[in-house]
Amino acid sequence: MDKMPKWADIVLIPFISLFLAAFFSALVILAIGENPIAALKLMVDGALMRSAGWGYTLYYATNFIFTGLAVSVAFHARLFNIGGEGQAMLGGLGVALACLYIDWPHWSLAILGASVGAACFGALWALIPAYLQAKRGSHIVITTIMFNFIAAAILNYVLVELLRPVGAMDPASAKFPEAVHLPTFQDMFSTEGSKLFRGAPANVTFFLALLACLVVWVLIWKTRLGYEIRAFGESETAAKYAGISPVRITVIAMLISGALAGMMSVNTTMGESERLILNSTEGAGFIGIAVALMGRNHPFGVLLAAILFGFLYQGGAELALWTSIPRELIVVIQALVILFTGALDNMVREPLEKLFIAMRRRNA
Amino acid sequence: MDFLTLLQVLDTSVRLATPLLLACLAGLYSERSGVVDIGLEGKMLAAAFFSAAVAFYSGNAWVGLLAGVGASVALAIVHGLASITFRGNQLISGVAINFLAAGMTVLVAQSWFRQGGRTPPLQGDARFNPIELPFAIGPSDAAAADRPLSQLIAEAGPLQQFYSELISGHSSLVYLALLTVPFTWWLLFRTRFGLRLRAVGENPAAVDTAGVSVVWLRYAAVLLCGVLCGVAGAYLSSALQAGFVKDMTAGRGFIALAALIFAKWRPVYALGACLLFGLFQALELRPDIIENVIGLKVQVQLLGALPYILTVVILAGFVGKAIPPKASAQPYIKER
Numbered sequence: 001m002d003k004m005p006k007w008a009d010i011v012l013i014p015f016i017s018l019f020l021a022a023f024f025s026a027l028v029i030l031a032i033g034e035n036p037i038a039a040l041k042l043m044v045d046g047a048l049m050r051s052a053g054w055g056y057t058l059y060y061a062t063n064f065i066f067t068g069l070a071v072s073v074a075f076h077a078r079l080f081n082i083g084g085e086g087q088a089m090l091g092g093l094g095v096a097l098a099c100l101y102i103d104w105p106h107w108s109l110a111i112l113g114a115s116v117g118a119a120c121f122g123a124l125w126a127l128i129p130a131y132l133q134a135k136r137g138s139h140i141v142i143t144t145i146m147f148n149f150i151a152a153a154i155l156n157y158v159l160v161e162l163l164r165p166v167g168a169m170d171p172a173s174a175k176f177p178e179a180v181h182l183p184t185f186q187d188m189f190s191t192e193g194s195k196l197f198r199g200a201p202a203n204v205t206f207f208l209a210l211l212a213c214l215v216v217w218v219l220i221w222k223t224r225l226g227y228e229i230r231a232f233g234e235s236e237t238a239a240k241y242a243g244i245s246p247v248r249i250t251v252i253a254m255l256i257s258g259a260l261a262g263m264m265s266v267n268t269t270m271g272e273s274e275r276l277i278l279n280s281t282e283g284a285g286f287i288g289i290a291v292a293l294m295g296r297n298h299p300f301g302v303l304l305a306a307i308l309f310g311f312l313y314q315g316g317a318e319l320a321l322w323t324s325i326p327r328e329l330i331v332v333i334q335a336l337v338i339l340f341t342g343a344l345d346n347m348v349r350e351p352l353e354k355l356f357i358a359m360r361r362r363n364a
Numbered sequence: 365m366d367f368l369t370l371l372q373v374l375d376t377s378v379r380l381a382t383p384l385l386l387a388c389l390a391g392l393y394s395e396r397s398g399v400v401d402i403g404l405e406g407k408m409l410a411a412a413f414f415s416a417a418v419a420f421y422s423g424n425a426w427v428g429l430l431a432g433v434g435a436s437v438a439l440a441i442v443h444g445l446a447s448i449t450f451r452g453n454q455l456i457s458g459v460a461i462n463f464l465a466a467g468m469t470v471l472v473a474q475s476w477f478r479q480g481g482r483t484p485p486l487q488g489d490a491r492f493n494p495i496e497l498p499f500a501i502g503p504s505d506a507a508a509a510d511r512p513l514s515q516l517i518a519e520a521g522p523l524q525q526f527y528s529e530l531i532s533g534h535s536s537l538v539y540l541a542l543l544t545v546p547f548t549w550w551l552l553f554r555t556r557f558g559l560r561l562r563a564v565g566e567n568p569a570a571v572d573t574a575g576v577s578v579v580w581l582r583y584a585a586v587l588l589c590g591v592l593c594g595v596a597g598a599y600l601s602s603a604l605q606a607g608f609v610k611d612m613t614a615g616r617g618f619i620a621l622a623a624l625i626f627a628k629w630r631p632v633y634a635l636g637a638c639l640l641f642g643l644f645q646a647l648e649l650r651p652d653i654i655e656n657v658i659g660l661k662v663q664v665q666l667l668g669a670l671p672y673i674l675t676v677v678i679l680a681g682f683v684g685k686a687i688p689p690k691a692s693a694q695p696y697i698k699e700r
Contacts, residue, residue: 028468028471031475032471032472032474032475033475080453080455080456082455082459128676132676132679132680136679136680136681137681138676138679138680138681138686139679139688141402141455142621142625142675142679143676143679145402145618145621146618146622146672146673146675146676146679147672147676149615149618149668149669149672150669150672150673150676152669153665153666153668153669154665154669156665157663157665157666160665161663286459286463289456289459293456324474324475324478325471325474326470326471326474326481328466328467328468328470328471328474328481329467329471330467331463331466331467331470332463332464332467332468332471333467334463334467335460335461335462335463335464335466335467336460336464338456338459338460338463339442339446339457339460339461339464342452342453342456342457342459342460343446343447343450343452343453343454343456343457343460344445344446344450344452344457345450345452345453346450346451346452347445347450347452350450
């Protein structure tokens with residue numbers, strides 16, 4: 001049965017879900033005695049009305065593009081990669097090793113090297129859960145959750161015991177050499193007369209993220225492998241009949257997913273902190289879930305959703321600065337988005353489907 | 365290492381194992397009915413905050429416990445709506461609940477107490493205080509003899525040391541958690557309700573054919589899960605510690621999930637798994653002890669990660685296979 005027009009599925013449902021999430025967020029703000037309209041205005045002013053605000057918004061969005069793509073590639077193979085956080089942490093380790101131990105002549109080569117390092121470490125961290133899912137039948141959600149915690153322990157150990165410079169107190173690696181400094185938006189877009197993106201951390205990695213969107217789009221919709229991944233996600237039995245190996249697709253999809261999650265660290269570790277710190281991921285791996293759900297697993301949707309979440313993140317920081325609303329409001333909004341677009345999808349979808357069917361009957 | 369140090373480590377293990385055990389049994393009910401719950405963490409966290417906050421206002425830990433259970437059950441109902449009524453993705457719902465709790469607790473804590481996302485410290489009856497079992501040496505004996513408690517225990521015989529240090533002196537919730545184990549076993553394996561609950565996690569269609577409501581059974585399991593997570597959270601903030609701090613569950617919900625897999629979804633094994641993981645957490649606090657015993661420095665990070673590593677090994681089926689209930693994470697769609 002043909003149920004709904006495509007536009008309703010792609011545009012209407014996410015918007016209704018988003019509206020519900022926004023509505024409940026507004027209720028939460030009201031309940032803690034603040035004004036939701038004023039809060040929204042403050043967020044827009046702080047995140048979108050100044051170039052520095054955009055600099056932060058796009059910096060956060062870069063992280064979320066990578067983790068959102070990571071989750072969505074796995075989703076296409078009907079695998080729920082909840083381990084983006086751990087993969088990004090180890091990706092950071094890959095970036096740090098590449099930046100600290102290789103003598104790069106120029107940042108453009110360094111970013112390539114660091115990306116390879118990040119992707120390899122992230123993919124490696126996704127490989128074990130993928131193998132266990134494919135070969136031993138252990139549920140990938142549980143193993144990737146466990147691997148997040150194991151990654152945190154490893155990173156903690158490496159930073160405290162191995163990478164910390166002698167005499168330093170905080171668990172962080174040494175500062176990266178000057179040659180691997182990535183151009184920030186301020187370096188790139190400021191002119192003699194006007195300084196743009198002053199002090200904001202957005203950097204050239206944003207364009208790498210845009211490229212990743214394009215590559216993922218080509219991969220999923222224009223290549224044989226992408227077709228196999230989607231076929232496997234739609235129906236494992238049908239895919240098997242078509243000669244697609246479930247083990248191969250599971251492992252490859254998770255490797256790509258892990259590599260994308262790992263590459264997030266190029267932005268945070270190389271682009272912003274310029275050294276490996278303990279909590280550089282800051283939960284971006286999990287936000288990838290919300291971004292992928294809202295973006296309907298399409299790279300363009302992921303891009304839009306990532307920018308929205310970047311705005312929420314930067315706006316939330318502004319709120320915490322100027323009002324008594326703590327940053328955790330963003331976590332609540334993120335939870336509501338995941339709840340309404342992911343878990344309660346049928347709550348929106350079923351009434352809409354009925355509505356469309358009723359309308360079609362009347363027209364016929 | 366002397367006997368008394370061993371007892372102290374085990375005593376800490378029991379204290380730390382209690383929230384794991386309650387959450388693990390909570391997950392057991394839910395997962396046995398076919399509803400996967402990775403939102404144990406969030407439910408515990410919400411309960412930890414609301415029990416501490418209400419205990420602070422009312423000055424009564426039991427009233428706080430009720431509030432904590434209420435908050436946890438509210439989240440359990442959300443999970444039930446998403447995964448049973450609207451047949452959504454149970455894993456995604458669990459993720460959402462964890463974030464909802466992580467954000468809301470700090471938001472409400474800041475709005476009520478303005479102390480940076482924590483509650484004021486709980487004192488007196490607002491906490492679950494240790495219960496002194498009969499014949500055990502406790503603080504009252506120390507007060508009567510006007511000497512420190514540790515000295516009195518050190519002078520006692522080994523059996524009395526064992527009894528006073530390890531068995532006695534826990535809060536009532538610890539004993540309650542331990543009693544929940546045989547109760548859960550009895551309920552699941554010796555009652556009609558338990559049989560049906562297990563059946564609905566393996567083959568819901570068969571239960572439906574027998575004329576028993578799948579929806580009702582799963583809601584019952586999810587609500588039981590909510591109640592136990594609520595107790596676990598209340599224990600964290602008003603027995604183990606004195607008040608709520610941001611993110612105080614610190615991954616315990618996931619360790620409980622690991623313990624549940626480690627125990628292969630069986631209540632008595634769950635007790636064993638939780639005590640083992642509790643021991644790891646206790647040793648993490650006292651790394652010097654392992655160094656003394658085996659003469660080797662063990663990284664604290666390794667101890668912290670051990671529950672997760674063990675669970676992956678078990679899941680991989682290298683040491684006995686862990687097979688979840690068959691209908692896990694599958695919404696039941698009644699045929700029409």
